[in-house]
Amino acid sequence: MLILLGILPIAASLYRLGDLAITDPSTIADPDVLRFFAAPSSIAMHVAFGSLFLILGAFQVSAGFRRAHRTLHKRMGYLAALSAVVFSLSGVWIVFTYAPHSLANPWIDVGRVFFGTAITAFILLGIWAAISKDLKAHRAWMIRGYALAASSGIQSYLIAIVTVINGAFDPEIADSMIWLGWVIGILAAERIIVGKRGDGLRPTTSSYRQ
Numbered sequence: 001m002l003i004l005l006g007i008l009p010i011a012a013s014l015y016r017l018g019d020l021a022i023t024d025p026s027t028i029a030d031p032d033v034l035r036f037f038a039a040p041s042s043i044a045m046h047v048a049f050g051s052l053f054l055i056l057g058a059f060q061v062s063a064g065f066r067r068a069h070r071t072l073h074k075r076m077g078y079l080a081a082l083s084a085v086v087f088s089l090s091g092v093w094i095v096f097t098y099a100p101h102s103l104a105n106p107w108i109d110v111g112r113v114f115f116g117t118a119i120t121a122f123i124l125l126g127i128w129a130a131i132s133k134d135l136k137a138h139r140a141w142m143i144r145g146y147a148l149a150a151s152s153g154i155q156s157y158l159i160a161i162v163t164v165i166n167g168a169f170d171p172e173i174a175d176s177m178i179w180l181g182w183v184i185g186i187l188a189a190e191r192i193i194v195g196k197r198g199d200g201l202r203p204t205t206s207s208y209r210q
Contacts, residue, residue, distance in 0.1 A: 009054070017043065020037065042093055158177035
């Protein structure tokens with residue numbers, strides 16, 4: 001289910017990467033499109049590591065996968081954590097290095113910087129909790145980090161739905177859907193964390209002996 005949530009943003013991002021690879025910048029007149037050609041490597045890192053984190057993270061936060069494959073869970077966790085940090089920080093880097101969209105609301109970039117930084121902070125806190133063998137805190141922080149990253153999927157579907165309903169893309173409504181996606185992601189994470197109390201989250205060292 002979580003992987004399905006990431007299909008739309010991953011597909012859209014891969015399409016953008018392909019467009020950057022095959023399009024001649026000299027043929028583009030729209031500055032809102034041309035701005036991506038100034039530093040395509042940043043977009044490539046953001047897309048590649050973001051897609052990887054959305055896929056790996058879906059398995060990492062699954063209690064069933066964790067119980068059945070504890071050793072694999074730990075090994076995949078290193079790559080998932082690295083992917084999350086590169087994905088989130090490259091997104092923040094893009095905000096500061098790319099020219100803003102002509103119709104963009106400044107608060108959207110504020111949100112991207114805030115939540116992008118939050119993803120990195122949550123992942124690092126999750127790693128520290130794992131090192132401290134506090135599994136309850138480790139899982140909670142990782143769920144928060146993944147939920148914020150997965151908000152891109154929520155945002156994509158919300159924007160697609162309102163665009164179909166309106167019959168045309170509306171930048172102002174899209175900005176609202178982006179913020180709504182972040183809020184839904186945060187609330188979903190906290191709901192999952194509360195629902196998982198006692199579900200193997202008590203601090204223990206047993207799982208580290210695998």
